[in-house]
Amino acid sequence: MTERFITHSTFVLERVYDAPVERVFAAWGDQEVKRRWFSPTMEVDFRVGGTERSTFRNQPDGPLFTYEAVFRDIVPNERIVLTNHMHSDQDRIAVNLVSIEFAPENDGTRVTITDHGTYLDGRDRGDWREEGVGQELDRLAIELRPTALTSTMV
Template sequence: MTVIHSTFTLERTYPVPPARVFAAWADPAAKARWFVPDGTHELDFRVGGGETVGATSPDGTPVAVASTYHDIVPEQRIVYSTTLTGGKTLATVSITTVELVGEGDGTRLVLTEQDTFLDGAEEPAWREQGTGDWLDRLGEALR
């Protein structure tokens, strides 16, 4: 039985105003396009609302992601907690803060994630890489 704690911060700059970046998180259809390329997605974007993702890992294991939104400041900040379960095994519990900062005509997004990884079911490097990948897909969707 092991527990690993990890925190990482990723930054991206997008050439659109914070309102566009925020809308890409808040609108269910828009978010599904960049956040969940394969799998199921449901989004109730409000404080107390949630988000679920159902997918399959490369080895065929069902993966379930469930998030709860705790703080939403339109065009500025989003804070949510997430669990990731592979099969019937809880792999991670995390808290994520997304900050949107207007810079000229664009937006600097700063995402900070604090994770608890349980029993080796997921690795910190995997999570950071995967999060970076979907932030890159967000950038592509905003072009």
């Protein structure tokens, strides 16, 4: 028989991006943009009560992970609050409450993510999730880099 237990964990991550709040906020709700930095399988219905969903494997022969979230609160250019859960194959491994806050900082944007996690039966952990979210935020930084302007001489 499988031992059942819950582990709780909260983490806060902050990043400052060299992009205006409107552009950073839009990167969370635009499906095509989010596919570039979060997951190529991401499906987004960005509205209160809407959902986002992604599936992926960390290793070619590893389990299929499914991430599903529901947007609980959205204030444009200020905050997003969502609940999510993660499955490994058919087993639910985590349920989280996440807030994403956006604030102007100099000419850029400070993003603060607070993640309150409930990890089930040792199949997921807060430090693993924190590392994964950190990697996503690093990919967002790449997505938000200013595009080099080119000119041609006539």
